[in-house]
Amino acid sequence: MDPHLPWFVLLNPLLTAALIHLALRRAPAAATGLSVLSAVLGLITAIGIWFSGTPSAPIEISWIQLASLRIPIGLLVDPLSKVMLLVVTGVGALVHIYSTVYMAKDESKGRFFGNLSLFMFSMLGIVLANNFAMMFIFWELVGVSSYLLIGHWFTRDSAAAAANKAFLTNRIGDFGFMLGILLLWSASGTVVFPELAAKIGSLNLSAGFLTAAVLLVFCGAVGKSAQLPLHVWLPDAMEGPTPVSALIHAATMVAAGVYMLARISFLITLSPAAQSVIAWIGILTAVFAALLATQQDDIKRILAYSTLSQLGYMVSAIGLAAPGAAMFHLFTHAFFKALLFLGAGAIIHALHHEQNIWKMGGLAKSMRLTFLTFALGYLALIGCPGLSGFFSKDLILLAAWQQSKPVFALGLFTALLTAFYMTRLFVVVFLGQPRSAAAEHGHDGPVAMTAPLTLLALLSVVAGWPFIGHTLMGHDLAEGLHKIHAGGGAETVMSLATAAFFVGGAIALALYSKAKRDPLRIAPLQNKFYIDEIYAAFISATQDLLASVSNWIDRWILDGMLVRGLSGATWGTGFLLRFLQFGNLQAYAFLFGLGVVVLIYLMALR
């Protein structure tokens, strides 16, 4: 394979972003065109890379070489990164095209597309990085571009606050990530993935050390993939433009945590303790987010919690030693969740930025194409047999069944909840009668909007089909999937999952098909289990405590003792010492002579 291809994929969005930000901020049409062109070129190149073989030599540029620390800028092209490249550039290109319509009337389109390209660059950097240090750099870059895009409409206070929240929450996870990288480096002396994989087995590290290192690195994934307890930023991130939500907060960036974990699965398998922690955090996030999704009214928030829940599945699959299943679900989820977000975006766009599902309704008639594609995405997500989500979720549940029955039970419950809340969303939005004036005038978008929807709908259906999905995933990952499949219990799990799908869907249908308002009002769920409030109270309590402590220190120790104490002591000493200046020359001479005599005594005679 030509090593220039990966370099091109990585650097072309950077070039685009730089060009737009430096020259084309005031030329929105040119910026849009350039950005879309670069995204499409990226997709074509990614397809080219997928078809060409693995590179024979590592693609690397030496960057930092300090004693034992070697950090190259290197690109790792293997089946894992190839499939991720396809997802990122594929969804990216479609979202770029879609955005040309969605953002058509936006005043700062140039900035939007520049940041979108910047995000593409950062994300592709994570995908292609062949070492921890480089991945960490792009990890932060992704955080920055996510911050910029969430805060695109920064004049809205809520958007600015959401951007800050996302960035700060991610920083907490990233700190752990950095510590984990440093731990691993200190033990192995390398940050390059292939070298680490080759070395780590022969190092005889203690189980505690490995668990600590893996869990610290996992912190990074917890932040970026919004797992418990750092999940709070993702629902708020919906303040950003909907295409951004589709690309960053559903398909790609939030999946970066899962991708990173899959990348270092060779490490994770070394520590059973860390594995079970990861599995439990994942599945708890899945249940927790699914529960919250059942009582939200904002269409994008429902989808955001759904994303959280699905990410929980993937992380859990990593913990169950099934990175193949995690990547498979990531792959299918990217398509149908992007589709759902873009569909929601089409609705929001048509309804003049109305996001409350209870003010929609009856859109099936007026937005036929959107309705059809959204229906496919919805069915794929809740695991309708035959669609992509069904296969990938089934594999994760199967892996759970084989290894841990409690995890499986929670996973199955999540599947039921997923069917429930998505059916609720679907029924309320599309069926019944319009509940507001805006909902009566729904209409499909132009081709640039419907074409990506259609394409994604197609992919949502077929991406999970074993012969398509497994081919795209590449040989190694598919091997892992077959192994899970052969592990036993396949029929039981499949029938249970199908049952969950039907039960959840049926309950929601019964509850919501005629409803004008939400018949269920569960306060803790509506209020997200008060987690935000608890965090706010905790943070403000900590802050108050810290503030009063530092106030006390400042007032008494710094001001009182150091500043006033020093000046007072100096003044007092001066006040006392000035009485030694009695102005008699001969007394001074006397003291001087006395000193000399004493000195001679001490030096010569003692």
Place this chain on the structure above:
Amino acid sequence: MSPLLFWIFAALMLVFGIGVIINRNPVASALSLVASFLCLAALFVGLNAYFIAVIQVLVYAGAVMVLFLFIIMLLDLREEQRRRFNLLAVAGGALVSLGFVAELVLVLRKFTLGQKPFAPIAQVDDVRQIGMTLFSTHNLPLQVTGVLILVATIGVVVLSKRDLK
């Protein structure tokens, strides 16, 4: 130099030194100082330091003393009539001076090296030797001293101006 001459000149030097401090009249003090310096010059001769002895007489007994007398006369100083010796000052001065002398005696007792008589010395042309050393080894300090004297001269001129402010 015979010991006798040493004893005579040393005693005279100290006596005139005491004369400097007990004379009430500054002019008498100044003249005592000159006499003391002359005795000192004699001691220098006894130590074979003829050049030093000569400049001691020229610079101190000549130039410096003339300067002192000139200033005394210029300021028209009277004797210290009103003021007696302050008892406290006498006690303090005696304490320090006697302490110093006592210490000196104690130190010299221990200093056995200095209790041997002086070694004989070749007849020397010490002006020539000092000149050689001064203009070769110590040339830089000599130049610096020249600058110092220049600065002192300028300083004196500035100080002597009537309106110092």
Place this chain on the structure above:
Amino acid sequence: MSVTLNHYLLASGLLFAIGFSGVLLRRNILTIFMCLELMLNAANLSLVAFSRFNLGPDGLPNYNAQILVFFIITVAAAEVAVGLAIIVALYRARQTTHVEDINSLKF
């Protein structure tokens, strides 16, 4: 009894002590100044005595000490000139040469 180095040093020390007593006892600033000169010359005497005592291998005195005396005399001359000029200026300002009257530098 022959004259030794210690005799010279003792004479020098006594002269120094006399000079220092004068500095402490006298109130006329001019006399104090003269006593300072006495102390300087006491130091000169011990330097010359050491010079005579510490003969080199060629039987010559150590002339470095004598050069130092030379410099002391030079600097002392300059010092006397400046010091006397200061005293004159002081007298003009205060009409006195008594140190007890010159005590404004105190608390």
